[in-house]
Amino acid sequence: MRLTSFTDYGLRMLMRMASAPGRAFSTADLAGEFDLSRNHLTKIMQQLARGGIVETRRGGSGGAVLCRDPSDIRLGDVVRLLEQGQALVECFGPDSGNCSIEGCCRLKARLRRAEARFIDDLNQSTLADIALPERAAA
Template sequence: MRGNMNLTSFTDYGLRMLMRMSSAPGRAFSTADLAEEFGLSRNHLTKIMQRLAQGGIVETRRGVNGGAVLHRDPAEIRLGEVVRLLEQGQALVECFGPEGGECTIEGCCRLKSRLRQAESRFIDDLNRSTLADIALPRQAAA
């Protein structure tokens, strides 16, 4: 059970990649370069990039100058939107999951609605910031 507001590593790494990409919005970033910078598995980053592409946050391009590029201006990409996309399928608590868990107090639980409200406020609060707000400093050209 994830009873606190910890983000999954999937979301953590996804945000880090987007922070780097926001430093040069028009540039295509390869998963190999991003994996090297953050010391992460390329395979893991590829899965995260696929989710970001499915959600319309990035666009992936093939070819010599291929890689992932931000699909929109970083100032238009809200953090809550990104977190919601990346945390998809990760229930805050067991009873929010697709199977509903094995909870024995389902019928009389007054916690569930409060947790839903807290989760909603968490996303709303993140949505007050954009990728532009958390962009990493621009890297010097290699």
């Protein structure tokens, strides 16, 4: 299984935010820290806000802040949110792709189970478990 860069960067931002849960983080600061596009991080932050993971605030003391304690945010739930719309394989997509073995395929159900187990396994850990260390939070 391969996660998209969207999810990878989202998890990195959340790991940083979990190191100081009450602090508001600007996308500019996070983009600079991780050497990523601010525009791309803004889109990720919007998805995290729509999913109830972060709250965004405007103004001088604005930025994004975690909505819940990091120990209450399950990693599988974050991955599911950020990978929304990304099919594991073509036939899982909205139009089912152009699969010539649809109807007799024995792989699809196994892949669905594996995907569910992957998310379930990630949900055994929380954002608090992967928070970046204090010293790295500068």
